[in-house]
Amino acid sequence: MPVMAGIVSYGSYVPYRRLKRSAIAAVLGTPAGKGERAIASFDEDSVSMAVEAVRDALKAAPPGNVQALIFATTTPPYAEKLNAAVIGAAALLPAEIRASDMTGSVRAGLSALLQGADAIGGGAKRALVAIGDCRLAAPEGKAEQTTGDGAVAFVLGAEGVIAEIEASASLTREFLDSWRAQGERFSHSWEERFTLTQAHSPLLGAVIKNVLAKAKIAPGDLSKVILDAPNVRAADEIARALKIDPAKFSDSFALTVGQTGAAHAGLMLAAALPSAKPGDRILVATVADGADAILLRVTPANAGFKPVHSVGRMIESKGDVSYASYLKWREILPTEPPRRPDPDRPAGPPMMRSEKWKFGFIGSRCTNCGTPQLPPQLVCVKCHQRGKMEPYGFADRTAKIATYAIDRLAYSLNPPTVNVVLDFAGGGRFLCEMTDCEPDKVAIGDEVEMTFRRLFTAAGVNNYFWKARPKR
Amino acid sequence: MASRGIKDRVAIIGMGCTKFGEHWDKGTEDLLVDAAYQAYESAGVEPKDVDAYWLGTMGSGISGLTLSEPLKIQYKPVTRVENMCATGSEALRQACYAVASGAFDVAMAIGVEKLKDSGYSGLVINNPPNDGTQGSMTAPASFSLLAPAYFKKYGLDPDKGKDVLTRIAWKNHKNGAKNPKAQFQKEVSLEAIKNSPKIADPLGIMDCSGVSDGSAAAIVVRAEDAHKYCKNPIYIKALSFIAGPAEGPLSPEYDFTTFTEVVASAKDAYAQAGITNPREQISMAEVHDCFTPTELVLYEDFGFSPRGTAWQDVLDGFFDLEGKLPVNPDGGLKSFGHPIGASGLRMMYEMWLQLRGEAGPRQIKNPKVGLTHNLGGAPGRCVSFVSVVGSQVG
Numbered sequence: 001m002p003v004m005a006g007i008v009s010y011g012s013y014v015p016y017r018r019l020k021r022s023a024i025a026a027v028l029g030t031p032a033g034k035g036e037r038a039i040a041s042f043d044e045d046s047v048s049m050a051v052e053a054v055r056d057a058l059k060a061a062p063p064g065n066v067q068a069l070i071f072a073t074t075t076p077p078y079a080e081k082l083n084a085a086v087i088g089a090a091a092l093l094p095a096e097i098r099a100s101d102m103t104g105s106v107r108a109g110l111s112a113l114l115q116g117a118d119a120i121g122g123g124a125k126r127a128l129v130a131i132g133d134c135r136l137a138a139p140e141g142k143a144e145q146t147t148g149d150g151a152v153a154f155v156l157g158a159e160g161v162i163a164e165i166e167a168s169a170s171l172t173r174e175f176l177d178s179w180r181a182q183g184e185r186f187s188h189s190w191e192e193r194f195t196l197t198q199a200h201s202p203l204l205g206a207v208i209k210n211v212l213a214k215a216k217i218a219p220g221d222l223s224k225v226i227l228d229a230p231n232v233r234a235a236d237e238i239a240r241a242l243k244i245d246p247a248k249f250s251d252s253f254a255l256t257v258g259q260t261g262a263a264h265a266g267l268m269l270a271a272a273l274p275s276a277k278p279g280d281r282i283l284v285a286t287v288a289d290g291a292d293a294i295l296l297r298v299t300p301a302n303a304g305f306k307p308v309h310s311v312g313r314m315i316e317s318k319g320d321v322s323y324a325s326y327l328k329w330r331e332i333l334p335t336e337p338p339r340r341p342d343p344d345r346p347a348g349p350p351m352m353r354s355e356k357w358k359f360g361f362i363g364s365r366c367t368n369c370g371t372p373q374l375p376p377q378l379v380c381v382k383c384h385q386r387g388k389m390e391p392y393g394f395a396d397r398t399a400k401i402a403t404y405a406i407d408r409l410a411y412s413l414n415p416p417t418v419n420v421v422l423d424f425a426g427g428g429r430f431l432c433e434m435t436d437c438e439p440d441k442v443a444i445g446d447e448v449e450m451t452f453r454r455l456f457t458a459a460g461v462n463n464y465f466w467k468a469r470p471k472r
Numbered sequence: 473m474a475s476r477g478i479k480d481r482v483a484i485i486g487m488g489c490t491k492f493g494e495h496w497d498k499g500t501e502d503l504l505v506d507a508a509y510q511a512y513e514s515a516g517v518e519p520k521d522v523d524a525y526w527l528g529t530m531g532s533g534i535s536g537l538t539l540s541e542p543l544k545i546q547y548k549p550v551t552r553v554e555n556m557c558a559t560g561s562e563a564l565r566q567a568c569y570a571v572a573s574g575a576f577d578v579a580m581a582i583g584v585e586k587l588k589d590s591g592y593s594g595l596v597i598n599n600p601p602n603d604g605t606q607g608s609m610t611a612p613a614s615f616s617l618l619a620p621a622y623f624k625k626y627g628l629d630p631d632k633g634k635d636v637l638t639r640i641a642w643k644n645h646k647n648g649a650k651n652p653k654a655q656f657q658k659e660v661s662l663e664a665i666k667n668s669p670k671i672a673d674p675l676g677i678m679d680c681s682g683v684s685d686g687s688a689a690a691i692v693v694r695a696e697d698a699h700k701y702c703k704n705p706i707y708i709k710a711l712s713f714i715a716g717p718a719e720g721p722l723s724p725e726y727d728f729t730t731f732t733e734v735v736a737s738a739k740d741a742y743a744q745a746g747i748t749n750p751r752e753q754i755s756m757a758e759v760h761d762c763f764t765p766t767e768l769v770l771y772e773d774f775g776f777s778p779r780g781t782a783w784q785d786v787l788d789g790f791f792d793l794e795g796k797l798p799v800n801p802d803g804g805l806k807s808f809g810h811p812i813g814a815s816g817l818r819m820m821y822e823m824w825l826q827l828r829g830e831a832g833p834r835q836i837k838n839p840k841v842g843l844t845h846n847l848g849g850a851p852g853r854c855v856s857f858v859s860v861v862g863s864q865v866g
Contacts (some may be wrong), residue, residue: 015480033764209521223571251632338593339591339592339593339594340593340594340596341592341596343608344599344601344602344604346602346603346604347602347603347604349601350601350602350603351603353603354603354605357603357605358603358604358605361637374722375605375722377722379646380720381717381722382723402621402724402727402728403617403618403620403621403728404617404620405609405613405614405617405672405673406616406670406672406673407609407610407612407613407616407672408612408670408671408672408673409593409594409610409612409613409672410608410609410610410613410669416673417609417613419607419609419613419617421617421721421728423724427724428724429721429722429724429726430722431607431609431721431723432607433607439673444620444621444624455604461604465604465605
């Protein structure tokens with residue numbers, strides 16, 4: 001009897017900023033689309049967003065048992081260098097893990113989930129699947145309107161499962177649908193009628209039939225269908241062809257988030273799980289150069305699992321971004337460089353020495369006087385004893401603003417830069433940047449939480465570190 | 473173990489100071505040679521009479537060669553020093569200790585900075601390779617942290633607080649308008665200061681010191697030799713320098729309404745000089761007005777005003793040129809800009825003029841004891857220098 005793998009916990013992340021489709025239209029003079037899409041901030045990328053989702057997922061499932069890590073994205077920040085390694089460091093995963101990046105297609109998300117399940121089948125205690133995407137599309141195109149940014153993470157295992165993977169099916173076909181060559185920033189896509197009628201609908205139909213056949217169930221046995229297809233009409237066609245009640249199809253967040261690439265099927269699944277009942281069967285399917293379908297069966301343990309941030313809460317926690325800022329953030333609109341030197345490239349040896357601090361936000365606590373301090377110190381700031389420090393994590397602690405500065409001189413893709421002096425609950429003082437905030441609303445005493453960000457990229461090195469943000 | 477100081481053991485016998493400003497037509501060498509020769513002439517000595525040199529510069533050159541090469545100093549020790557914004561004062565401190573020790577008879581402290589050649593706005597500091605976690609706050613943002621903290625602690629309405637900061641800048645420009653060596657020699661209206669474009673809220677551009685080039689120099693000897701060179705030397709009463717433990721960014725006890733390093737160095741300097749009531753005993757002060765909230769907090773750190781009351785003294789004109797305790801009578805960093813290595817010695821140059829009655833339209837009536845001060849770094853994490861000088865021994 002093979003091990004039955006399933007989801008043990010999950011976390012999701014939708015970035016704070018929203019771009020109204022009408023705001024695009026107002027600038028470009030194009031017809032105004034409805035709703036809005038989620039926009040990763042200027043200091044976020046697919047990896048940093050995945051870290052945020054992973055942090056939530058790991059709250060209910062300690063990282064110590066994770067033996068495999070798979071990061072899936074179509075927008076890897078590093079073309080060469082393991083992006084998953086950044087996530088592993090930020091999530092404080094043990095070094096003894098197998099880790100890989102999966103990319104090249106929006107199907108990478110479900111592929112990663114299936115590979116994680118395979119790892120459990122192969123004997124791994126836990127597998128962590130992190131999926132993040134920061135979709136980039138050319139101005140005036142349809143994809144600029146329909147795509148969105150976001151991330152999701154799943155911890156998979158064989159025990160303590162809230163939704164078990166009952167069956168899966170995959171199809172792969174060479175097909176010219178969406179593509180982007182090495183060095184290109186924006187994707188191309190083939191004409192819609194062709195891809196809908198010749199690829200998306202038939203491939204999804206076939207893969208769903210296959211997975212239902214494997215599980216020996218009928219379409220009517222499904223409680224929920226999560227269909228991630230570039231064209232919303234694919235869902236209608238599947239519903240008609242398989243005689244599935246359209247009400248069983250999950251909202252695809254077209255009006256609130258947009259299609260979040262490799263992360264999207266997972267994000268929809270994370271949104272569906274909280275209300276699922278024991279025994280419910282959830283079908284998840286996505287299409288691109290073929291199709292993947294996963295059939296999940298919800299267990300009684302699901303009732304006891306509460307996501308740290310639900311997808312709904314993440315969607316409601318938002319602030320607008322102007323189209324002009326978005327274009328600057330993505331460097332689609334080139335801007336005059338500041339009359340300041342370029343930021344220094346972070347150096348390899350110091351980054352290696354401070355890995356736990358830089359990526360994991362681990363400070364220190366004096367075992368002599370008990371004072372938490374960050375960054376980690378050699379000599380205690382309070383009792384001045386040397387060598388009494390133990391590691392002490394700050395990433396999950398909230399803090400209050402002691403004072404702040406609004407820096408209009410510092411170069412930023414999103415001026416002004418807000419700097420805050422933080423006093424952490426339980427002790428510890430730190431000065432850092434604050435993000436996802438409205439500068440004129442920052443006040444002494446405000447409560448904030450920490451978030452993992454990409455401060456800048458210099459000489460090809462992505463400089464990841466932590467910032468404060470208002471509580472979400 | 474104690475900080476004993478060298479009260480009245482060293483005298484300044486000559487000084488020089490270039491005009492501060494945008495010297496597009498002068499390089500570091502020109503500025504150094506100008507200031508050094510002004511100092512030689514002021515002291516009535518030849519280059520060969522100076523036994524050792526301390527050169528302060530943060531980024532306009534490395535090693536003593538930066539000075540020995542343009543001046544053609546003939547095989548003598550030249551030490552380049554750096555201590556952030558206290559660099560020029562640090563050069564003076566080292567030169568004073570060198571003659572006090574008896575190792576040399578005549579020493580020169582000279583500071584220079586050529587900031588306008590970089591093409592960048594503001595200061596540029598080259599950091600050692602690092603892990604990228606240090607952040608990159610600009611100087612005005614770092615010092616702007618003081619303003620909301622001070623306003624909140626003392627219940628000052630932010631609008632009124634802004635008026636206080638504005639008046640500090642106004643006062644310094646008013647003084648600078650009387651100074652032919654200042655970068656800006658014009659009075660600026662309160663409205664223009666208050667409404668200047670925001671740099672780091674609540675600071676506008678007119679709350680910030682300028683960016684300029686300049687150089688200043690002093691020649692020091694042991695006090696007993698001073699009258700061989702000069703009939704009215706000025707005497708070193710105290711020199712204090714402190715590099716803080718940088719605990720402010722780490723410790724919630726630090727509230728951003730004080731510079732603990734300044735408090736400590738002021739205490740040390742006052743002990744060396746025998747000052748017990750600075751508000752009464754200090755005739756004038758040149759303090760590090762890099763940004764207006766800095767000067768506000770410094771009044772209290774130096775004991776010029778009791779805690780929480782400096783803003784009232786500002787509004788009352790206590791620190792004006794005609795006030796009870798004039799601060800930055802030469803116009804300060806606000807009027808001079810801040811060529812890092814030169815600023816500390818430029819402040820001492822004003823003491824030199826004032827104590828000798830040579831300050832012209834800025835002359836303070838009969839000053840006896842003056843204080844100069846620099847700080848480098850940021851609130852909670854800085855170095856601080858304080859000197860006390862006087863016109864008389866004793």
